[in-house]
Amino acid sequence: MKTEMDFEELMDEAYGLPNGPAKLGMLEEAARVADVNGMEEEAYEARSEIVETATFCGYPMKALIAFSWQLGKFDQQPEEYDEETLMWSYKWILGKLSSFPEVSRDKIMELLEDFGQRFKSFGYSERSYWYYRFRISMDLGELEEAGSSYAKFRTMDRDFMSDCEACEQDEMMRYFILTGDDEKVLEMAKPILKGRMSCAEIPHLTLSEILMPLYRLGRTAEADKHQQKGYRLIKGQNDFVRSFAEQMDYLARTNPAKGIDVLEESLVFAMNNEDPFAKMLFYARTAPLLRRWADESPEYRLRLPASFPYEGDPGDLHKLADYFAGYAQAAADKYDQRNGNRHVSSLLG
């Protein structure tokens, strides 16, 4: 039996697949074949694809590893490779870096400066730097700093290296979620909900993010509609673990049976997700949902994925809830320690 495919075959097979672990596996195999055979350009090409695929299907660490390799190669021979593609990938890497609690705040800031300096050297607008500074400050729970970067990047010119308007709008909306201004959140969401701004991930993300603000404002009829539409858009895709968490947060309060469906359908994605922040949020929202469901349907046995590392009885929902809550809290503590504040654990409350 033939188990060794050559580089071209692997890349062809990968290009024929939708984003997901199977595609990523093919690409990694292609990169390995290229490495073993000393095919540097091919190895770079495969890694470009790995960075993109991994970024959009829940494997930020794989993306970071492949990108680091690429950047090293690029710095050695900048004339060999295309800087725009690489610098565009840099934004994805930067956007995910704060999800890893092992990376210190100083290192994150150092990377942000490296990013800004590189963008400047290629003559791109400084807006991207300030926009990412805004996002990172939000992630680190430094809302005051986020606010001033927000004010700054909005006055600067967009260029072809800027994130799309829909994505930016969504991030700005997220800022008001963090500051607790629900009315403002909905105002920011308006162009997205009206369909005037959209992209590959918007309104997918937005439709789940606005559920709790709507709930707090008592507008559950609207929220229900967005919940249904939003879930249809993200169902079965491992890139939306945070959104599943937001869906469960809302459904635990309004329709726990539906929430359990979401949980069972997406737990496998959360479990295998390499983004510890998304996984933490998912586990954190799972716990209250399970407790709520235990009250309504005490006999229920939760369907866990085959390789889920839980030894206990999946029929004891309270114990299971403790497991999820414990996992989330432990993860949150790591972030708090890194960030030097209580921002992340306050999100779990």
Add this chain to the structure above:
Amino acid sequence: MTASNEYRFQVNLSGMIQILSNHLYSSPKVFLRELMQNATDAITARTEAEPGYQGEVRVELTGTGEQLTMMVEDNGIGLTEADIHEFLAMIGQSSKRGQQALLDGETSFIGRFGIGLLSCFMVSHEIVMLTQSAKGGPSMEWRGKPDGTYTIRQLDTQLSPGTKVYLRCTPDAAHYFEADYVKEALFYYGALLPYAVTLHHDGVQHVVNSETPIWLMDPALARSRRAEVLAFGERLLGEKFQDFIPLTTASGRTGGIAFVLPHAVNLNAKRSHRVYLKRMLISEKAENILPEWAFFVKCLIWTDELQPTASREHFYENEKLEEVRSELGDALRKGLVDMAESQTERLQKLIRLHALSMKALAVQDQAFFAMIHRWLPFESTRGHRELGELIDEGETLYFTSSVDEYRQIHHVASAQSMLVINGGYIYDSELMATLPMTVHNVRTERLEPDQVSMSFTDVPPAERNQYYDALRLADSALQRFRCRAEVKGFKPSDLPVLFTLSQESSTLRALEKASEESTELFSSILGSLSSGISSAGYSTLYLNVNNPIIQRVLTAPDDQMTPIAIEMLYVNALMMGHYAMNRQELEVLNQGIVRFIDWGLRANTDRKGDA
């Protein structure tokens, strides 16, 4: 301050027509569809006023060269003088409903008429329309040019109700006016129309669409008319099909036939379904009318409940479309389920050709998975087999989650006759993970490369004790590679060592490799990440006690020789496993080779010295 004056800015009409006609539509050939659509709308409007009225569309080709002319005639409701003015207003400037009609893709007769006619300027420099309204009034003639000028006059004679449109072919559009082409195009657009469409050319009349198939009203009837449906599908879709599944929605307002593609399809292949709106072709490449997983069929769909886009080539992605899509998906799924219950051979044949599509559905739909799981093919250490056969072996089904892991495992696993499934292909590992929840009494387990040792034979403690010194030396030699040695017995015996690594150690290897190549800053970040990975990040070098060389290494420990032998065995195992080596490992390889050559030569010299 001067008073502000109001001006109207000028729009160059011929430019606008150019832009609209060339950018709104995908190709000039759609002019014929637009004319057919106008004719159909006119007939529909008349049938509403006069139930039972029999419509007809007549197309005539006359003349040659510069005189080549096409006439499209319908016996529909016709236009009054006021109607003509209204549709002209639509083309010229935004009338009260014109602009909005364009955006909404409004389907009312008058609202659409002008836009449709506009498309004719892509193939003709003059459009002449003669029309007589069924509501009475004089017969009218309208002549339009692409620069936006037109004339309109009353005719002296009274025509019978209906509309005739004459197009004089431009030189570069001649092929759209060839009789064979027009005949095919008329069938293509109007195959499902409930009234006769005829083409007249050189004194010969061709009936374009024969009788409307009975199963059009009730797709379920298609089941008893297999040959007829397959022939119809072949004529319309240009492919020889062998199987199909009829589709209907609950409302009955959308129906269709899903023809099973006679060849395997790539997952990313364009789904191109043929969709008819109110019996007129609207799209030949509708991708969004069936669920994603339904890429094993090419469908013929007719509907009267969806809203087309302005170009009338696609549908708006709205809730209605979502509803229709999910109902059509359900109908298709039901067709498969029925097959699973009563015609398993037919389903097996289908699965053999379209396993990927079936797996895509099975991943989303456990009940469906349960029903068809036995026939789904998988790659395993027992060859390419159907899942049912593998289940019947009665063993735990081990599966890997990537092609890479399978590659690492499969050789050794085969030698141990362990049943392992390659889960690296799309959907396979997800399906294996959910299989026990779906089917009773089947156990599956995700296998990581470092677990393949489960099937190795242990070395008895007494024997292991003999190797204590050798193992200690081995461990300390391997430590700098985050690897440890273990003695086991395994097949094949000519394999001296086997290197395996857990997911964590695999990640660590990747981190190290990237660190070596990257910038200082990124290397230090990768360093922080590796500190977060647990001590499970040790890989294992299994020494095969059944192998003669390993026997010698183990039984004659030597402070100098053993570490070097173990290091060489380690890099040898990496090479055999096709792992990319880092700098340190490459150095070991290079030094080791030089050292062995040195020893070999020295031993040789020593022997000569002895002689």
